[in-house]
Amino acid sequence: MSEALTSPKSSSASPSPRIASGFEMISLTVFIAIALVIAGLVSLDTGWTGIGLFVLGGLLGGVFLGFQYGFASAWRRALVHGEMMGISGHFLLIGLCACIFIPASLWGLDGAGSIAPVSVSLFIGAFMFGIGMQLANGCGSGVLFSFGGGSGRMIIALPFFIIGSVLGSFILPTALDWGSAGPIAIAGNFSDAPRALINLALIGLAGGGFYAIGRRRGQHLDRRLLLACVIIAILCGAVFALSGHPWGVTFGFTLWGAKLAQDLGVPVENFAFWQWPGPARALGHSLLSDVSSLMNIGMVLGAAMLASVSGQLRRQSWPSGKQLLAAAIGGILMGIGARLSFGCNIGAFLGGIASGSVHGWVWFVLAMAGSWTGVYLRPGFGLSK
Amino acid sequence: MTFTPKNIYLMIVLLGSILLIGDHLTSPALTDVGSPSELGNACAPCGAPCTE
Numbered sequence: 495m496s497e498a499l500t501s502p503k504s505s506s507a508s509p510s511p512r513i514a515s516g517f518e519m520i521s522l523t524v525f526i527a528i529a530l531v532i533a534g535l536v537s538l539d540t541g542w543t544g545i546g547l548f549v550l551g552g553l554l555g556g557v558f559l560g561f562q563y564g565f566a567s568a569w570r571r572a573l574v575h576g577e578m579m580g581i582s583g584h585f586l587l588i589g590l591c592a593c594i595f596i597p598a599s600l601w602g603l604d605g606a607g608s609i610a611p612v613s614v615s616l617f618i619g620a621f622m623f624g625i626g627m628q629l630a631n632g633c634g635s636g637v638l639f640s641f642g643g644g645s646g647r648m649i650i651a652l653p654f655f656i657i658g659s660v661l662g663s664f665i666l667p668t669a670l671d672w673g674s675a676g677p678i679a680i681a682g683n684f685s686d687a688p689r690a691l692i693n694l695a696l697i698g699l700a701g702g703g704f705y706a707i708g709r710r711r712g713q714h715l716d717r718r719l720l721l722a723c724v725i726i727a728i729l730c731g732a733v734f735a736l737s738g739h740p741w742g743v744t745f746g747f748t749l750w751g752a753k754l755a756q757d758l759g760v761p762v763e764n765f766a767f768w769q770w771p772g773p774a775r776a777l778g779h780s781l782l783s784d785v786s787s788l789m790n791i792g793m794v795l796g797a798a799m800l801a802s803v804s805g806q807l808r809r810q811s812w813p814s815g816k817q818l819l820a821a822a823i824g825g826i827l828m829g830i831g832a833r834l835s836f837g838c839n840i841g842a843f844l845g846g847i848a849s850g851s852v853h854g855w856v857w858f859v860l861a862m863a864g865s866w867t868g869v870y871l872r873p874g875f876g877l878s879k
Numbered sequence: 880m881t882f883t884p885k886n887i888y889l890m891i892v893l894l895g896s897i898l899l900i901g902d903h904l905t906s907p908a909l910t911d912v913g914s915p916s917e918l919g920n921a922c923a924p925c926g927a928p929c930t931e
């Protein structure tokens with residue numbers, strides 16, 4: 495369940511804290527014990543930076559689950575019902591992050607944004623991702639925090655996302671040869687301050703445009719959505735300050751899958767992607783040494799703890815077989831798509847646009863087109879449009 | 880033990896945690912957390928090199 499917080503209706507779906515008992519208490523104790531062991535191991539190697547990123551992942555998991563903040567359902571509501579406030583909220587979040595990412599040096603931060611190539615693979619991958627996120631009912635972060643919350647749908651979607659992202663890592667080196675204009679930074683010739691202003695103007699234009707359309711239709715920006723955007727932006731800023739990069743989710747999935755495949759005897763290390771210096775280093779080191787992997791683990795545990803105390807974990811049930819099939823197909827499409835398009839809603843859409851990269855805008859347009867396709871495929875799997 | 884989402888989920892989390900801790904104890908660890916884009920001639924967050 496990764497329905498976005500975009501309307502008063504959705505607030506009733508968010509877990510409300512209450513005294514837990516029985517199964518929840520046992521679950522909570524297990525999750526806290528796992529978190530403490532992992533934090534201890536992290537502290538031995540990467541110290542406070544590692545612990546900080548692990549905790550930030552946990553907080554993001556809790557905030558996303560608590561506010562039911564997501565992307566897939568907000569985009570679907572925009573496409574099907576013309577509800578625009580969810581997307582305008584996304585651009586608000588992006589704008590707040592852009593204030594940190596682009597003029598990083600002005601804040602005294604030593605970091606670099608998410609700039610990626612505008613390639614043929616980006617177009618294909620983002621479109622695939624858009625279809626997948628509608629079939630699976632969640633995007634990269636949505637799959638993760640909903641899995642953490644015990645969602646039956648995401649118990650299926652996550653492993654297929656991981657499998658898809660490993661397949662995507664095998665395909666990407668070839669796909670990059672299909673054509674690329676290279677990385678393009680908007681107003682890249684300008685210094686940080688004017689570059690930030692130009693990008694903020696573009697983000698404001700897009701977000702303001704969606705907001706204006708929504709207002710004309712009598713829609714309102716929910717206060718809880720605003721609060722969620724501000725909290726998530728602060729957490730994203732903290733991730734940037736600690737890691738030197740915008741928050742990303744899907745490389746962690748790829749790494750988990752590659753390590754598992756290696757354990758099963760697949761010579762992952764022989765594939766071109768895993769011979770590039772960055773991925774090769776990640777594959778050769780602990781899963782707790784990679785920012786994305788570490789934060790993903792934190793996100794699952796953060797969401798799991800909140801789901802335990804709120805009783806959400808106990809209430810989960812299996813969707814129909816058709817819906818589970820949709821989750822599996824959606825997971826595979828998102829996995830491959832994320833690798834071909836350099837990320838998901840977090841790494842490419844949020845991180846890319848907030849870093850002033852053209853690839854983030856292309857990703858948004860193509861993923862929206864894919865979502866439109868996915869919305870029309872949903873009824874075939876017993877899902878509402 | 881029934882195959883309800885909460886039971887399957889708890890088993891997956893426990894198994895995943897065992898695999899994770901096992902991986903950590905058998906793999907070298909960096910002294911600071913890293914991202915793939917930090918090394919080589921990276922042109923993307925995943926560490927893909929510039930190919931223009």
